[in-house]
Amino acid sequence: MRVGLYLNEPRGADPIAELRETIARAAEDGFASAWLSNIFGLDALTALAVAGSQTPGIELGTAVVPTYPRHPAALAQQALTANLALGGRLALGIGLSHQVVIERMFGYSFERPARHMKEYLDILLPLTRGEKADVQGETLRADLALSIPGTGLPVLIAALAPRMLELAGSMTDGTVLWMTGPRTVAEHVVPAITSAAERAGRPAPRVVCALPVCVTDEPGAARARAAEVFSVYGQLPSYRAMLDREGAAGPGDVAIVGDEAEVRAQIEALGQIGVTDFVAAEFSARERTRDLLKTLL
CATH class of the missing domain: 3.20.20.30 (Luciferase-like domain)
Incomplete structure (x- = not known):
């Protein structure tokens, strides 16, 4: 079993510098990974790409990026870019978030969240593998490919309910x-x-x-x-x-x-x-x- 650290949201005047120091210490201490949430503070993917690019060796993951506010193609593009900046050390964790956040704060429907995640993965996963996404779902559609080099980006989903665990096991890395x-x-x-x-x-x-x-x-x-x-x-x-x-x-x-x-x-x-x-x-x-x-x- 690998042991990693959950990164606290930086609260100082220079949060990127603070995050950089935290990641560097985690790597120096020998931890296998470090994970950052994407809630209402720093954008996790951007922050990890900037703060972690000069610290080699340690896997950096998002735990997790909410799916609803970003089209899966946009998220794939950002994640592949961040992965390049990190030399292939990114683990992309994504999740549904919560009804109170998605409906009340963002104004999206939270109806049938497992359907949403299935369609999201149908688009996201091919793009992270360097393939074309051609999906006409009930709520999400895509017909495009990305030109960003690099494949093999691990994708994991926050899964607790049975249907979500089925999607995690059958489609993603965990x-x-x-x-x-x-x-x-x-x-x-x-x-x-x-x-x-x-x-x-x-x-x-x-x-x-x-x-x-x-x-x-x-x-x-x-x-x-x-x-x-x-x-x-x-x-x-x-x-x-x-x-x-x-x-x-x-x-x-x-x-x-x-x-x-x-x-x-x-x-x-x-x-x-x-x-x-x-x-x-x-x-x-x-x-x-x-x-x-x-x-x-």
């Missing part, structure tokens, strides 16, 4: 998970995505699992802090469904917390249930947590 506990990963995510890949004759999919992590001698306080920091994810329906499946009251219950031995054991257990990439979201006691994570590399 899934990017957030706020999904180990029992749900073992009993729901891994079996569904793996069987979908097998039926489609595809290689074993990547399962990128990101969770909050804190090494501490006060686990109760750390879980309370995680519950506060990540409270919104206990309210969004897709994450709420996974927390309910896990039997978790909220985000604090799926955070990985404890002393060094306890955190190590929890992370290593993820590898045993099929997680291929663990991504640590450090949220407290950062230096102590980082010291432990480096021993896992």
Whole structure:
């Protein structure tokens, strides 16, 4: 199992410089990957291309870019360009986002989101492979090719529901998970995505699992802090469904917390249930947590 880092949104006066330093340290510490969300701050693809281009070796991923605001051809063009800037080290994670965001903030319909993702992938994937996209879907259409060199860009989707896991396994390189506990990963995510890949004759999919992590001698306080920091994810329906499946009251219950031995054991257990990439979201006691994570590399 590869171990990576979840990159916090830079808050300083020079966010690109801050992000560059964070990526450089992650690479220096030996992490396999670093992942940046695309929410309402920096554009993740642009930021990673600029901030990560001078730091070789480490994979840089988006976790995730929402699909609805960008036509898949436009996203393919931007992702392939960013991948060139990064020397082929980009992992493109995409996702549906949430109904409250897509309908209320962007004004798009969130009707039948799995249909949207299927049509989106029908266009995006050929273009990232250097092929022409010729798709006449119900909601998305394309008839074009791109002239950007380079292929082999891994594409992963945020997949939690059964239909989305079917798409992830049968069409893409895997899934990017957030706020999904180990029992749900073992009993729901891994079996569904793996069987979908097998039926489609595809290689074993990547399962990128990101969770909050804190090494501490006060686990109760750390879980309370995680519950506060990540409270919104206990309210969004897709994450709420996974927390309910896990039997978790909220985000604090799926955070990985404890002393060094306890955190190590929890992370290593993820590898045993099929997680291929663990991504640590450090949220407290950062230096102590980082010291432990480096021993896992």
